[in-house]
Amino acid sequence: MAIDQDTVLKVAHLARLHVSAEQSQALAGRLSDILNMVDELQQAEVDNITPLAHPLDVSQPLREDLVQPADLRDRVLPLAPASEGNCFLVPRVIE
Amino acid sequence: MTLHKHTLTELKALLDGGKVSARELTDTFLARIESLDGELNSFVTVTTEQARLEADAADAARSKGEAGLLNGLPIAHKDIFCTDGVRTSCGSRMLDNFISPYDATVVKKMRAAGAIMLGKTNMDEFAMGSSNETSFYGPVKNPWDLSRVPGGSSGGSAAAVAARLAPAATGTDTGGSIRQPAALTGITGLKPTYGTVSRWGMIAFASSLDQAGPMAQSAADCALMLQTMVGHDVKDSTSLDRTADDYLADLDKPLAGLTVGLPEEFFPASLDGRIAELTRETARELERQGAKVVSVSLPSVKLSVPAYYVIAPAEASSNLSRFDGVRYGYRCQDPVDLMDLYKRSRSEGFGDEVQRRILVGTYALSHGYYDAYYLRAQKVRRLISDDFARAFEKADVILGPTSPEVAFQLGAKKDDPVTMYMADVFTIAVNLAGLPALSMPGGAIDGLPVGVQLIGNYFREGQILNVAHRYQQATDWHRQAPAFGGDK
Numbered sequence: 374m375a376i377d378q379d380t381v382l383k384v385a386h387l388a389r390l391h392v393s394a395e396q397s398q399a400l401a402g403r404l405s406d407i408l409n410m411v412d413e414l415q416q417a418e419v420d421n422i423t424p425l426a427h428p429l430d431v432s433q434p435l436r437e438d439l440v441q442p443a444d445l446r447d448r449v450l451p452l453a454p455a456s457e458g459n460c461f462l463v464p465r466v467i468e
Numbered sequence: 469m470t471l472h473k474h475t476l477t478e479l480k481a482l483l484d485g486g487k488v489s490a491r492e493l494t495d496t497f498l499a500r501i502e503s504l505d506g507e508l509n510s511f512v513t514v515t516t517e518q519a520r521l522e523a524d525a526a527d528a529a530r531s532k533g534e535a536g537l538l539n540g541l542p543i544a545h546k547d548i549f550c551t552d553g554v555r556t557s558c559g560s561r562m563l564d565n566f567i568s569p570y571d572a573t574v575v576k577k578m579r580a581a582g583a584i585m586l587g588k589t590n591m592d593e594f595a596m597g598s599s600n601e602t603s604f605y606g607p608v609k610n611p612w613d614l615s616r617v618p619g620g621s622s623g624g625s626a627a628a629v630a631a632r633l634a635p636a637a638t639g640t641d642t643g644g645s646i647r648q649p650a651a652l653t654g655i656t657g658l659k660p661t662y663g664t665v666s667r668w669g670m671i672a673f674a675s676s677l678d679q680a681g682p683m684a685q686s687a688a689d690c691a692l693m694l695q696t697m698v699g700h701d702v703k704d705s706t707s708l709d710r711t712a713d714d715y716l717a718d719l720d721k722p723l724a725g726l727t728v729g730l731p732e733e734f735f736p737a738s739l740d741g742r743i744a745e746l747t748r749e750t751a752r753e754l755e756r757q758g759a760k761v762v763s764v765s766l767p768s769v770k771l772s773v774p775a776y777y778v779i780a781p782a783e784a785s786s787n788l789s790r791f792d793g794v795r796y797g798y799r800c801q802d803p804v805d806l807m808d809l810y811k812r813s814r815s816e817g818f819g820d821e822v823q824r825r826i827l828v829g830t831y832a833l834s835h836g837y838y839d840a841y842y843l844r845a846q847k848v849r850r851l852i853s854d855d856f857a858r859a860f861e862k863a864d865v866i867l868g869p870t871s872p873e874v875a876f877q878l879g880a881k882k883d884d885p886v887t888m889y890m891a892d893v894f895t896i897a898v899n900l901a902g903l904p905a906l907s908m909p910g911g912a913i914d915g916l917p918v919g920v921q922l923i924g925n926y927f928r929e930g931q932i933l934n935v936a937h938r939y940q941q942a943t944d945w946h947r948q949a950p951a952f953g954g955d956k
Binding site: 388389392407408412424427431434448 | 570708709771793811830
């Protein structure tokens with residue numbers, strides 16, 4: 374399936390990627406190449422086949438929901454591009 | 469014979485016998501990295517001082533009789549594993565400034581066993597690539613021919629081991645990222661059964677496919693590494709809780725009674741005849757040792773590349789949404805608002821291939837396309853898994869080529885994603901089914917290594933390591949080293 378520039382721009386917005394109009398043209402070509410290859414899947418006979426999400430079909434293990442000490446603030450906050458006090462800083466969201 | 473040429477297993481014997489110290493060994497490899505890696509670019513970070521401290525601590529532990537399984541053995545970690553206090557870049561500008569505040573479980577386990585970390589190896593950005601050319605830190609060169617790629621995504625680990633800059637390294641394999649570079653550089657690399665090695669602290673690409681594994685000169689070396697890497701981890705919800713296997717115990721077991729399956733689909737008419745012949749010659753060697761060779765069929769494997777390029781990008785688009793320019797990693801200059809901060813931080817922090825895969829994944833999961841792409845790919849994944857289940861009714865192990873070609877020229881496929889994706893045509897099905905598989909050197913074409921792949925049934929890592937070890941006892945392809953670094 375071919376995808377056009379408008380679709381590229383819509384998907385880029387969903388993925389929170391900045392794509393310019395010029396880039397979207399080249400990307401539409403590349404992504405169409407990939408999707409055309411992927412379209413081979415349409416020839417598969419998959420009626421009544423159960424999708425496989427985990428290779429070993431094991432169930433999700435459950436554990437007690439216990440509070441674990443994880444006092445890493447002093448190590449984690451310095452990794453942020455911008456922080457103040459105990460907060461991450463971002464551009465103003467609420468006027 | 470100089471120290472760096474020895475296998476990990478031989479080095480362990482030298483250490484255990486008191487013939488060499490951890491410090492001496494560590495300094496040997498650090499010196500090789502210092503003098504040779506400028507040309508190869510296999511390391512992103514070399515942890516020289518830390519390695520020396522760890523080596524001294526390993527020697528001290530040994531003198532107190534407290535030597536772990538890997539005591540004093542220098543290794544390298546793929547830069548996808550978080551390492552406490554050391555930059556963990558994942559080959560990306562996004563994490564160029566990221567100093568991990570904790571160790572991945574794999575790193576922690578190997579450290580606890582006494583292994584010394586020499587540094588962090590180069591890789592395709594976020595493990596997305598088959599040539600190591602998508603790295604923010606530039607391509608890695610293949611030590612067999614510096615104009616060629618080492619494969620990817622664990623290309624730095626593969627090149628470092630092949631050039632004897634490290635006796636062993638960790639890698640990760642989502643669609644072939646351990647086995648394909650192992651094949652292209654003439655080393656042995658193993659991807660374990662999904663869930664065997666903890667993924668905690670291993671930066672996620674496609675969570676239902678990602679597995680870590682060992683890369684080294686020989687199957688015996690991989691067994692030694694794997695023994696330390698495996699085990700249940702409550703921090704990884706897909707980590708399996710099962711009794712530990714002993715991968716070293718059965719290495720020498722004779723092959724009499726073993727049935728080896730050759731899948732006809734792994735020998736298409738389009739395959740390089742020389743690679744097909746070397747693979748069949750490997751089967752004949754196993755036959756000489758008492759194995760029986762049969763033909764098996766994996767008809768749905770032809771759909772593994774398309775299924776993978778829906779599932780892996782879909783999972784990647786979700787996993788990589790965490791990189792938002794807020795909590796860690798790259799942030800763009802002067803964002804005008806929060807949306808601008810997200811979008812520009814991500815488009816400036818991620819390279820082209822990573823962005824392409826995020827877009828494909830987002831598209832495949834978006835409204836109206838989920839059934840046509842993701843759900844259908846998950847169903848095809850079941851067909852592929854069922855094919856293997858039927859093949860394992862006839863054969864104990866499956867043998868085929870690892871890669872359809874030897875190492876290709878740098879730049880040859882860089883701008884053509886679909887052609888690049890076909891580099892993993894023989895490795896991807898194994899990840900979709902979650903099976904264990906290894907690649908070992910099985911010959912050479914025009915001086916370039918050819919890899920042969922052995923696929924095992926679930927949890928039969930011990931069996932494929934046994935078959936590979938027996939093969940390596942009778943052949944010396946795995947002992948061949950490139951002329952690079954003065955080892956011819």
